Amino acid sequence: MDNNLGIYICSGCDIGKSLNVERLVNTAKDSNKPVVCISHEFLCGPEGVNLIKNDIAEKKINKLVIAACSMRAKQDVFNFDPLTIHTERVNLREHVIWISPPNDNNTQLLAEDYINMGASKAKKAAFPEPLIQDLNKTVLVVGGGITGLNAAINSAKVGYEVVLVEKKSNLGGFPYSKYKKWETKPPFDKNIWIKEGLDELISRVESSKRIKIYKNSKIKSVSGAPGKFNVEIEPSDKDNAAEVINETVGSIVAATGWKPYEAKKLDYLGYGLTPDILTNVELEELYSELSENGKSESFTVKRKSNGSAVKSIAFIQCAGSRDENHLPYCSTVCCMSSLKEAALIRKNNPDANVYIIYKDIRTPGEYENFYRKMQDDEGIYMVKGAVSDISYDKGNNEIGVKVKDTLFGGDIDLNVEMLVLASGMVPNSGEIEYGQDVNLTAGNPTSASGASCPPSIPVSTAQVAKSGLLNLAYRQGKEMPDLAYGFPDSNFICFPYESRRTGIYPAGSVRMPMDTVFSVDDAKGAVLKAIQCVEQTSKGKAVHPRSNDMTYPFFDLPRCTQCKRCTEECPFGAIDEDEKGTPKYNPERCRRCGVCMGACPVRIISFKNYSPDIVASMIKSLYIPEDPTDENYRILVFACENDAYPALDILGLNKINLSSNIRVIPVRCLGSINNVWYADALSKGIDGILLLGCKFGDDYQCHFVKGSELASYRMGNLKETLTRLVLEEERVRQIQLEFTDYMKLPEIVEDFVNKIKSLGPNPYKGF
């Protein structure tokens, strides 16, 4: 590959007034031997851009170093074909002159270092080779309930083939056997027959030429990657296990729904005392039976115990939900469903009194209309309070309910003929064994090179269900990682579909508690993500969060020591391994974060434009003054590209000074930092290393889930290296930084610089 380097230095936006640009040009020429090195006073203007374009055409420049503003600015202007031109942006404005005193030697040195780092990177960077392939684009929908049916029909509507797998003999899922639901469009103040629309949807799915349906079936295994998943489908009935069918699909919508919370665990609320104490689901079944599956509109609700018409009934809300000992979350649908059931009682048994015992009534949005209507009904009593006792009087065949802390002070006693427990939703996300760590075994503890390679510990790794639904043949576990309480939900507020298994999107009430109205929308969103994933992947482009990135890591396998750290630490389970522990990388599952590259102790993993070697050469290009004066301390900063780097930009926009001792290298994620860089930097004479990256823990902000946490964990391993070099461990520090923490940066940096000064200069300086 030709390496025709062109360095273009902008002197606009006060760069020329703050720096000696002529000197910059000269040092850039001396250090980097470019084909072209010039300055221009308005590089992003038409004249400046044309200059670059002409050099590309005439002088065959293919490695551009644009030393001007931040890579986040003017991207539309400095926009060259990434497959043939490498564009390296050097941030002389936000990261140099806007945060440093003008016409100062240290500011000048800062600018020189940044240009040399940019040039070193540009020289070593190769062009991406996108992995363009013909891929299978069929959508596998697991689950034939409301969400699954909608996912299937909506995929077919955009022309995609669908494989729909339903474990039961009929489609329609949970609601199918029930009676009524609340209205699915404004004003949401009525009840409608549950099968309204559902039978039609089922028949549309069943008659669609694009949808292949497997009923009575389940997933035996899923292997492969987006665009090339191999799915084994087997009969749900184990006795009939002979036949396994193989299907190839492109992406997966997991719409496995929910099950009611186990009723027998509600014995503390009297479940089991009498048949007249039943769950909301059992009440629905009773309605369905009494209405002869919806054939009859009017019927009398009768007691299960003796068949007499119910005259008083109480509902206990949050039966199991919002309870640390049962389901810690709110099941979201039970308030509306109890109000609906109350309305049906009042319609069919007009003399009946209905009590709804609740903590908070949750009828969000326009569902409030339904609640308001129920409040107007004189036969419905809303009782805010906590149930303190349930008893059954066998003689009178009555159920006693004691409620304390009611709105009107004090306790009340109710005697009712029927009691309904509004039990919650449990996601069907596979059988989870809580308290068990993911079964990750530490690999070969020493590497071939003799470098220490301590076992990696899965950091904040989510619980992965043992088996049941998708049965992924993935190294990191069989099911979707659980975010909380078994819901494989996204932890990103801005990106609700971001699952941790590329190409697999949970939808509906398996993802979070939701009703049928929202499940329909959710199914559509998941389908969009499913087809988007295969479309982007087939073009060789990454999906979220590095959408459109065409690079991906290469594994130099002959040098692999089978330590398994990459396969363990990949946040997205993209890497499988063979029996020996050699990684089997799946580029279609990869999100391009570089966590594997950071993990690898023998540095065999690299991207075309981002690698241990490229960053090492950037570090090597730094000028480290030997004279130990205050201004000569050198601090290397690894900054997360998405949050810390922009925070530095914003600081610049606000023209707030920052120590000129720092040299910033943006990284895809702190998790991509390879420990060798610390050694490279410290042996070069860098005095301290500061990591600026995202928050970790339960509310992690790292877009690669656990990159920043892994960086923190790996720093533990670093101590040994530092000890070997006889260096203080305080020379490396990680700070969790949010985008908006820019005002804290001066203090963070100054504090660290002072710490390093107190330790004294790196003794390796000048070696």
Add this chain to the structure above:
Amino acid sequence: MSELNNENPVLIIGGGHSGVSAALEITEAVNKKVYIVEKKSYIGGRVLQMYKYFPKLCPPFCGFEINTKRIKSSADDNINFLVSSVVEEINKEKDGTGYIVKIRQKPQYINDNCTVCGECAKVCPEDRPNDFNYGMDTTKAIYMPALSTFPLKYSVDDNYCKFSSCKKCEEVCSYDAINLNAKENIIELKVSDIIFATGWKPYNVEKLENLGFGKFRNVITNVMMERLAADNGPTGGKIVRPSDNKEVTNVAFIQCAGSRNENHLPYCSAICCMASLKQALYLRDKNPASSPTIFYIDLRTPGRYENFLNKAQIDKNIKFNKGVVGKISEDHATGDLLLDVEDMLSGKKNKFRAEMVVLAAGMYPNIKDDLKEIKIGGDIKIDIDENGFIFNENYEGGIFSAGVAKFPLDVYMSGQSATSAALSVIQHNAKL
């Protein structure tokens, strides 16, 4: 992907979180152009004015940064913006293939040459109230509108700029980026589909006369609280009250300010409980001596948001009072507020003194009023309900909604609805 049968772009009205999400989800799935029409001079919408999101207490900018990167790296110039623009007319295309839309774009005084060097604002002599901070501070008449402005350039407020009688900014700009003689543009687009992603505004709580907003300076709204807490806000992130800039400790949050009230907003705005819990938590974090009290009817924290409620309830300095605030009056001597509270748990009427009151103003869908300003062809079906939400989409006509234009939703659910709307658009154009 099968081919699309309509090459015209999609019109997305509103460049907030929902509109931008819908644009990205469409263009990353199919080769289709979109036009985002945004009233303000920047993309990002109301969420950029938030200090932190619930339940993670993370800043909105980190997701926005990813979205702007997605826009910048998108292929084929498929994502287009018309900022400072409003839709004036929508008519059906005669051949039935979509709509002809007339858009009015305010004069673009600043062109793409702008490098945000900031020299213009240094010489600008005029101040304007800063709408980004709900008028709690000022900027120059030429200004950077938001923390993470996209497209990255300055704006001119034509209500405050003196134009030809000043021109100082034009003179100082080295990049020929300012033209104060710029004229407005009328743009006509043929579009295949329309997504309403028009968002919301806080309910005008001055209408709740008993609560004293507009009369008493220390009664503020939840959205103003976000700006007070923000480091880039009018107080640099110090939560102080407007009357005397005193750091507040005893703050009353009044839930359902307008919402769940048939005379105001009959619906539940769905986000205000979580928002007030968030604000109480960050107030506690910023000022450990603080003791917020939340006056509520029901605490609505669905799904795993329950966790967030638990987090607030564990803090004994956050008080919960199920009660209705009947009236607020001011103690003129101190600027404190006196609340008449009917405690629903005890039935007693109590007085409560607070240094500052935060009204949890409900979400009012913008489209309810905006639709009145747009001339819409009589044969176009836009099913807007009595509260101003477009819940029922027009699948045959290719008219969809996302975010709070559809239903009272939080950021997370707005993203869901935008992704769903993106699929609707593709379905509407799929050549099968």
